[in-house]
Amino acid sequence: MKRLIGWLHLWLGLSSGLVVIVVALSGSLLVFEDELEHLFQPSLFSVNAPVGAERMSLDALAAIVHDQYPDYKPNNIEIQPVANSTVTFYLKKGKAKGQLLMVVTDPYTGKITHTADQDKRFFVVVKNLHRYLCMGETGKMITGISCSMFALIIISGLILWWPKKNTRKQRMKVKWNASFKRLNWDLHAVFGFYIHVVIFITALTGLIWSYKWVNNLLFYAFDGKPQAKVEVPESKPVKGNEIAWLDKIVAATNQRLTYNGIVNIRFPEKKEQAISVGKENTDRITTHIVDVLYFQSGSGAFVGDKLFANDTKGTQARRLVYPIHTGGLLGWPTKILAFICALIAASLPVTGFLIWWGKKQKKPVAKKHSSPKATTA
Template structure:
């Protein structure tokens, strides 16, 4: 009995300490689950295009030239839609961030020097719009979610510590909830909507907490990867039996930089080569590194497994020839997990139903500190009122 009182006390105080951060992180996380879908819904003119009859997609070199005219900064990445998403625009980005160890100021947005996102119609070549990502609503939501909008080293520690404490409250809550018999278990798994406010609040706290336990624990575990390197390394070691530093792909050779070399002239050859190998894919990502005359292409596809499947290739940016590749079937279990961690975190690994589950679980996680606070406050208020009545 004393042990249960101790657990109850720890459960309450840990919840109070981490509650506000957990509430904010959970709400922003729920929003960000559908970030891509929400952006497309509110900006259809940027994301959706009309396919003209008998009009092929323009060469990538032409599209990047048009996108480059919309920004004064060099294009560094290209996001291409999946083979079944022909009505979507191509996205070109130019961005530059300060190194992680050279953070300035107190807030995370100061790490970004510039970040432009340009949407281009692949059939007409028209620039549909440009977004200053630094001021974009969804990036701000993510920065709050990951760092409480504080600089990276400070914010990640606050969020990570709060999520760790939240994990402890979930485990201790399950211990407190666990019934002595089956009859009591059935009772504790139901919410009586006709009960009084205090009882209803208590039921919402414990019943919703029970039903969301496994998903909330998974979301917390995958989220801690971005807060603590030791956590990421520990999971990687459990899966691979190696230290995280051992997972690195052998670095491809540097390419000698030549003057007046044109990246646009070889992009077409690179993209044609990618399409030749992947007639069906779920999207591709081209990362341009002109300082070493290299272009990295990552192609996502349905690997018919629970992991997020992707292959990565390195090309000469001067001649478009491929000289390095890292395929999904060559990855270790730890590498597959690292590549899939984000999709697991937001439920995308299980498709749209998984995203809905992650969304609902995030909202429930946001409600737990609120209902828990009212339980704590009600007990304290009742105790003080009882003592006052004695005098």
């Protein structure tokens, strides 16, 4: 049985190794996506606010952006919680999905400070590589299969690692002063053991994005039924209204949701639908916890809400999948843990390949043949 498990571990590893390396390395970058973007591109998020100056109306900023890009329609607007932060508009042209133009504005001067195709931004490319290998649905299928293989590799690797009583100490630590062959084996087996819980959870949560049936299993486990489709409430837009209704929406959102957080105004796909306003609670340690409010387009009248606290257990669990997968569950400690485990996970196919290659190149020991004894007549 152990020989069969070893064979399974080997060939699953060789089959999925390259994909695992790409996914793990790109995943390690995505752990600190927000922090790295703020560090290397601070102009996308903050401006030098003049002393005593007041921020422009959001409606006025929207009008400036529309004048500059009349052929585009707003997809969503992102408002950071800090006073000296930028306001970012995401625009779409036509009905093409996923093709957005990012327009960053200075809310004190109305100046457009930065524009870029959303699909070409560094972390958007990294995320596309992580999820789809930059190959669309074909890449999604490949990463899904490789992620499934990786989960089996982790289980089989743990079985192969499991020590006997007299070898337990040897299996628990790396012998740094050993030969390259022994050191490589320790880096693969010992490091693999210490991170196996984290990377197994990461692999399982990754499967939720890859396969709809896995996603539904989560909802069956908590709600006893598959995920229900989220319907945006119907609300006919009001035209010709002179009030600053976008500012009214932001003020009403911050009044109803009093915690600090990023406000994201998302315009509906259909004209008869309400505007969705999500606010991420940045006061919580866990990232990506979002409450959603709905408002009427043109008037800013409140229509309804979809709060995290009122969601079903299945929906709440589904919302937590992203911070669990990326390490944002308990803030910096789990992020650092996820980053280290992702780097080690990327090294496992390499060390595993070297173990296999070393065994393959090992020359078989020639059998000694004894010469026949002389006989006398």
